[in-house]
Amino acid sequence: MSLRIEVLSGLGDKAPAAILVEAEGRRLLLDAGGALHPGQSMAWAEGLDVDAVLISHDHIDHIGGVSALPAELPLYCTGEVAAALPSGREWRALPERGQCRIAGIPVTTGQAGHSLGGVWLHLGIGDGVFYSGDACRESLLFPFDQPPPARVALLDASYGSYDTPQAQCREAIAQRLSEPRVLPVPVSGRALEMALWLDELGVVWNLDDACRAGLEALLRLPRTLRRQGHDAAIRRLLDAARKDSPLLWLVEDRDDDPQEWPAHRLLHTGYLTPRRQRQRATGEVDWQRWNVHLRLSHMRALTRQLGVGQVIPLFTTEVREVSESLMADEPAFSEEGSDAVG
Numbered sequence: 001m002s003l004r005i006e007v008l009s010g011l012g013d014k015a016p017a018a019i020l021v022e023a024e025g026r027r028l029l030l031d032a033g034g035a036l037h038p039g040q041s042m043a044w045a046e047g048l049d050v051d052a053v054l055i056s057h058d059h060i061d062h063i064g065g066v067s068a069l070p071a072e073l074p075l076y077c078t079g080e081v082a083a084a085l086p087s088g089r090e091w092r093a094l095p096e097r098g099q100c101r102i103a104g105i106p107v108t109t110g111q112a113g114h115s116l117g118g119v120w121l122h123l124g125i126g127d128g129v130f131y132s133g134d135a136c137r138e139s140l141l142f143p144f145d146q147p148p149p150a151r152v153a154l155l156d157a158s159y160g161s162y163d164t165p166q167a168q169c170r171e172a173i174a175q176r177l178s179e180p181r182v183l184p185v186p187v188s189g190r191a192l193e194m195a196l197w198l199d200e201l202g203v204v205w206n207l208d209d210a211c212r213a214g215l216e217a218l219l220r221l222p223r224t225l226r227r228q229g230h231d232a233a234i235r236r237l238l239d240a241a242r243k244d245s246p247l248l249w250l251v252e253d254r255d256d257d258p259q260e261w262p263a264h265r266l267l268h269t270g271y272l273t274p275r276r277q278r279q280r281a282t283g284e285v286d287w288q289r290w291n292v293h294l295r296l297s298h299m300r301a302l303t304r305q306l307g308v309g310q311v312i313p314l315f316t317t318e319v320r321e322v323s324e325s326l327m328a329d330e331p332a333f334s335e336e337g338s339d340a341v342g
């Protein structure tokens with residue numbers, strides 16, 4: 001079967017995700033990413049001609065470009081992700097974990113371990129094409145499902161060759177919570193994991209209405225789409241009385257500026273826009289990563305498990321380094337320690 005893959009956007013930088021896959025004359029667009037910051041190019045959407053678009057998850061760099069697509073273009077996503085579509089946009093259901101056929105191409109989906117209702121995509125073209133969307137194998141909350149074998153893998157390499165375990169990230173963040181802090185986070189994903197972690201940490205903290213709504217959405221998910229053992233804690237968080245003046249806030253990331261929180265210091269834990277990179281450089285804000293993407297060991301394990309012959313690292317400037325590292329003829333990767341929570 002003929003196969004052509006063109007990364008329209010997302011190759012060589014942390015940029016909007018848009019990947020064109022063409023097989024036997026059928027053309028699928030994988031993700032329709034929007035700009036992460038002003039000035040990021042959206043040229044990928046110009047003159048696009050595809051049969052359908054599949055959306056992996058509801059973060060702006062994967063779904064934010066939907067409004068630039070023709071309204072009549074068939075769009076597939078999970079029910080949770082559909083809530084983030086432009087108002088009135090028609091969509092068709094993509095299974096959270098299962099199989100379907102889109103424009104004649106067999107599609108398998110599974111949980112990507114990254115966000116509410118977020119999936120990876122596997123296309124039954126030739127020996128298989130795997131696209132991870134954004135994925136993580138360290139989430140306390142979101143499961144990561146093992147995909148079927150694939151000859152070609154388009155992987156979330158947002159962290160490049162970074163390989164620090166999540167446990168170390170949590171430890172480093174905990175050490176920074178002794179002063180008044182605000183943690184701006186994406187609601188559909190990191191916010192919910194951090195909420196449960198803060199709850200276990202036993203510190204005094206509060207969450208805004210958006211994060212609270214995210215926890216409610218999490219409880220509405222089918223039980224198999226979240227790791228077990230957290231439901232009682234989530235309910236307790238939702239029932240808890242509001243605290244008047246907490247030192248520690250978990251809030252939806254609305255591009256907050258330090259001036260909006262004069263009594264607190266902002267602690268960012270994810271992607272920094274150029275503006276925030278400048279704020280960090282001048283000491284206005286702090287940053288300590290909380291892993292929500294695949295780190296190098298986990299990309300390597302996945303590459304081995306898929307039986308990949310060609311890997312395309314996405315969303316990173318380290319394309320060649322990561323690619324060479326993943327495809328190097330190293331001894332079989334030890335499973336031990338590679339996937340701490342499954």
Ligand SMILES: [Zn+2]
Pocket residue numbers: 057059114115134
């Ligand atoms: Zn994401």
